[in-house]
């Protein structure tokens with residue numbers, strides 16, 4: 001089982017996108033807490049296992065965020081199993097999961113997986129289009145999804161996903177403040193989406209337990225490296 005309680009920052013690598021050895025080394029040695037591997041579309045077994053083999057040169061946790069059956073590669077330290085809580089197409093809630101559990105049930109390392117409840121808020125993202133996410137949500141709506149994740153589903157993670165665009169920080173702050181602190185904060189809240197510089201990374205890190213930086217890696221590696229924020233030492 002993995003302990004992410006002190007994690008503040010992770011880079012998310014897309015197996016479908018190229019990255020040089022030099023940039024990969026810089027990311028893995030940047031001080032980030034973990035590498036998450038995943039994407040929405042086109043994630044293949046071969047690209048995923050190739051990327052894992054390259055990341056394994058470095059001593060940091062590597063998590064596979066599973067987006068399709070093809071991408072399931074053994075050998076990761078941990079697996080995030082997504083549930084898109086605000087998916088309007090019910091097929092995406094549990095159908096893919098059931099198919100995989102029926103196929104792999106006996107070999108699934110249940111202690112190495114964590115279910116992550118996503119609230120997808122960028123209507124133009126691939127994941128929103130794929131799952132037909134209801135992205136026109138108020139703060140109260142998002143807070144309700146957070147409470148669903150925390151108290152009804154007892155999930156370890158609630159992920160506010162803006163995937164590709166920098167989100168509404170006031171919404172994130174309010175949801176985090178009312179969910180995390182006022183309700184014994186037993187869930188870890190993650191923010192990801194459009195972080196493009198150190199200022200945005202620090203701002204969002206004040207609004208959630210952990211931030212994830214993805215696309216910026218492939219647009220501006222130096223700016224991506226600047227987003228690494230570390231746990232304040234008491």
Ligand SMILES: CC(C)=CCC/C(C)=C/CC/C(C)=C/CC/C(C)=C/CC/C(C)=C/CC/C(C)=C/CC/C(C)=C/COP(=O)(O)OP(=O)(O)O
Pocket residue numbers: 012014038039040041065066067068069072073074075079081082083084092093096097098100101104107108109113118125126127130131161163164214
């Ligand atoms: C030995 C062995 C084989 C070990 C592995 C066993 C294992 C871990 C089995 C898994 C068991 C299980 C229950 C798996 C679930 C399988 C599955 C297919 C789940 C579907 C998840 C889902 C809802 C997918 C659709 C939505 C989606 C793509 C979610 C991913 C998260 C997300 C928000 C992605 C967006 O990423 P982003 O980078 O922003 O996207 P793009 O940049 O590509 O646009």
Ligand SMILES: O=P(O)(O)OC[C@@H](O)CO
Pocket residue numbers: 012161162163164165191192193194195212213214215216
């Ligand atoms: O690629 P970006 O927009 O940084 O988003 C990171 C992560 O939330 C994607 O699942």
Ligand SMILES: [Mg+2]
Pocket residue numbers: 012014038039040214215
């Ligand atoms: Mg991505």
